[in-house]
Amino acid sequence: MGGAGAGRTATVAPPAPVPAGMRPGPPTSPGYPRNPGQTGAHGPWGPPPAPVPPLWSARVWPLTKDGAPFGVLVAAAGAGLVGASVLVADALGVGIGLLVLAVLLAALATRPQTVRPRQIGFAVLAVALFGVASVRTAAWLLTLCVLAGLLATILAVTAGRSWTGILLGTLSPLGAFSRTARWTGRGVVPRVRGRRLPVGRALAITAASVLLLLVFGGLFAGADPVFADLVGGLVPEIDPAQWIGRFVLFAVVAALALIGxxxxxxxxxxxxxxxxxxxxxPRAEWAIPLGALVALFACFVGVQLVVLADGNRHVVRTAGLTYAEYARQGFWQLLAVTALTLLVVAVVVRIARRETRGDRLTLRVLLGALCLLAVLVVASALRRMWLYEDAYGFTRLRLLVQATEVWLGLVFVLVGIAGIRLRGRWLPRTVIATGVLTLLALAALNPDAFIAERSVDRYAETGRIDVGYLSGLSADAAPALDRLPPDLRSCALATLEYHVDADEAWYTANLSRAEAREIYRDRPPGLCTLSSR
Structure with a gap:
């Protein structure tokens, strides 16, 4: 046995080569012999590197590997068709509300998860805000409603709860373009029997369908006048030069629906x-400044009560101002006080310690007192503006500022409730919802008509009226201005012809324009011979 094995030499396999650019692993790795001279628990190479934490975008906004479902693509294309059909540059009407409804349905109805109640609520508010365009024509009011409607639409999709979630959710569509493109790209080409349908074939099928509809639709329209009228009423009249614009509208609206x-x-x-x-x-660091501010508010409210009890005699005797000057001078300062008080409340809620019962009781008492006094300050500001408007008349800016002040008063009530309960997770969404409801209430008031009605009533009492300002109001004010005497009526309605058309399509239908059109058709204004009075 020994002789037989003596002639053989033991062969040791050489170690596996290490790929270029890679360092050898620790000595405890498989395939590497343990180094007898190593020291420490991990050897000369040290401890293994810590895993790299995921980026915040991957943790907060993960990108899934699935593509857009076929239902989403169909819904987005439908929203694009609605947008290309109902949007026009010169007039808004009932069509824009239908467009927003189509976009929200594409975003929420195809959602795999259950739609949350707050999402449904903001979706309803968004449709209502855009629906204002079907009853009002004032450009400034429609601009505010469209901006608030966009915010409500984004909140309906993102469903943020905190102020951080709401703010970043509002900005999220700006960062969703590339994400939406990849998500849509993975689902835009459907699989048919395990093979992908070529894009060229899909475009050919679409073109053939459109061509067949155009050819046979034109033949049917030429064969039957009733069918032609039906098609003409449903399909907007589009010049050949406008097809490019309509295609751009289709692409933009469909892209927005896909982003949602x-x-x-x-x-x-x-x-x-x-x-x-x-x-x-600690309590002293925030309770003392907050208590001093509450005392200052209490002094101011006390002065307002004295002025209210003594009337304008106290104002004239003390400040040397007329009551109208007193009202105009203080309103804007009180509006700034209201906004700054909200900032103070937010800071105190953030930094106040709530560990002991005394901390919580002090916070409740001081915040409750500050919010109550702030509501009284809001009431004082509203009273000042009302007195000023009673002396000088109503304008759009004054009404808008009053609506803003009413909303801030509601916010203070909500903040006081949250401060007493020391729970405010519901507060951000509720604050925004009350702002939207305030704007809808202003639209329901019909500001231009309200201004015109008060101006006509004031003219009946005092004989003073600013016809130049009233002639710049929208068609919402036409029924109220129709009550003026013939000479003033002609001047106030001189520009009404430019606000209404002889006829309009169904998707631009508007209640105020319809009423103004009827007034202009039945009682057209004469030649204006006055400038203002």
């Missing part, structure tokens, strides 16, 4: 980025 659907399906959790409350500051 992507945000709804791959919902970001921006609330996770909201800063956490720390231990808070």
């Amino acid at each position: 659907a992507c945000l709804s399906h791959q919902a970001p959790d921006f609330d996770a980025l909201a800063p956490r409350r720390g231990t808070g500051r």
Whole structure:
């Protein structure tokens, strides 16, 4: 046995080569012999590197590998067709509300998860805001409603809860373009029996369908006048030069619907980025400044009560001002006080310590007192503006500022409730919802008609009226201006012809324009011979 094995030499396999650009692993790795001279628990190479934490975007807004479902693509294309059919540059009407409804349906109705109640609520508010265009024509009011409607639409899709989630959710469509493009690209080409349908074939099928509809639709329209009238009423008249614009509208609206659907399906959790409350500051550091501010508010409210009890005699005797000058001078300062008070409340809620019962009781008492006094300050500002308007008349800016002040008063009530309960997760959404409801209430008031009615009533009492300002109001004011005497009526309605058309399509239908059109048709204004009075 020994001789037989003596002639053989043991062969040792050489170590496996290490790929270029890679360092050898630790000595405990498989395939590497343990180094007898190593020291420490991990050897000369040290501890293994810590895993790299995921980026905040991957943690808060994960990108899934699935593509857009076929239902989303169909819904987005439908929203694009609605947008290309009902949007016009010169007039808004009932069509824009239908467009927003189509976009929201594409984003929420195809959502795989259950739609939350707050999403449904903001969706209803968004449709209502855009629906204002079907009953009002004032450009300034429609601009505010459209901006607020866009905010409500985004909140309906993103469903943020905290202020951080709402703010980042409002900006999320700006960062969703590339994400939506990838998500749509993975689902735009459907699989048919395990093979992808070529894009060229899909375009050919679409073109053939459109061509067949155009050819046979034109033949049917030429064969039957009733069918031609039906098609003409449903399909907007488009010049050949406008086809490019309509195609752009289709692409833009469809892209917006896809972005909304992507945000709804791959919902970001921006609330996770909201800063956490720390231990808070000791009671003396926030209670003393807040108590001093409450005392100052109490002194101011006391002065307002004295002025209210004594009337304008106290104002004239003390400040040397007329009551109208007193009202105009103080309103804007009180509006700034209201906004700054909200900032103070937000800071105190953030830094106040709530560990002991005394801390919580002090916070409740001081915040409750400050919010109550702030509501009284809001009431004083509203009273001042009302007195000023009673002396000088109503304008759009004054009405808008009054509506803003009413909303701030509601916000203080909500903040006071949240401060007493020391729970305010519901507060951000409720604050925005009350702002939207305030704007809808202003639209329901019909500001231009309200201004015209008060001006006509004031003319009946005092004989003074600013016809030049009234002639610049929208068609919403036409029924009220129709009550003026013939000479003033002709001047006030001189520009009404430019606000209404002889006829309009169904998707631009508007209640105020319809009423103004009827007034102009039945009692057209004569030649204006007055400038203002």
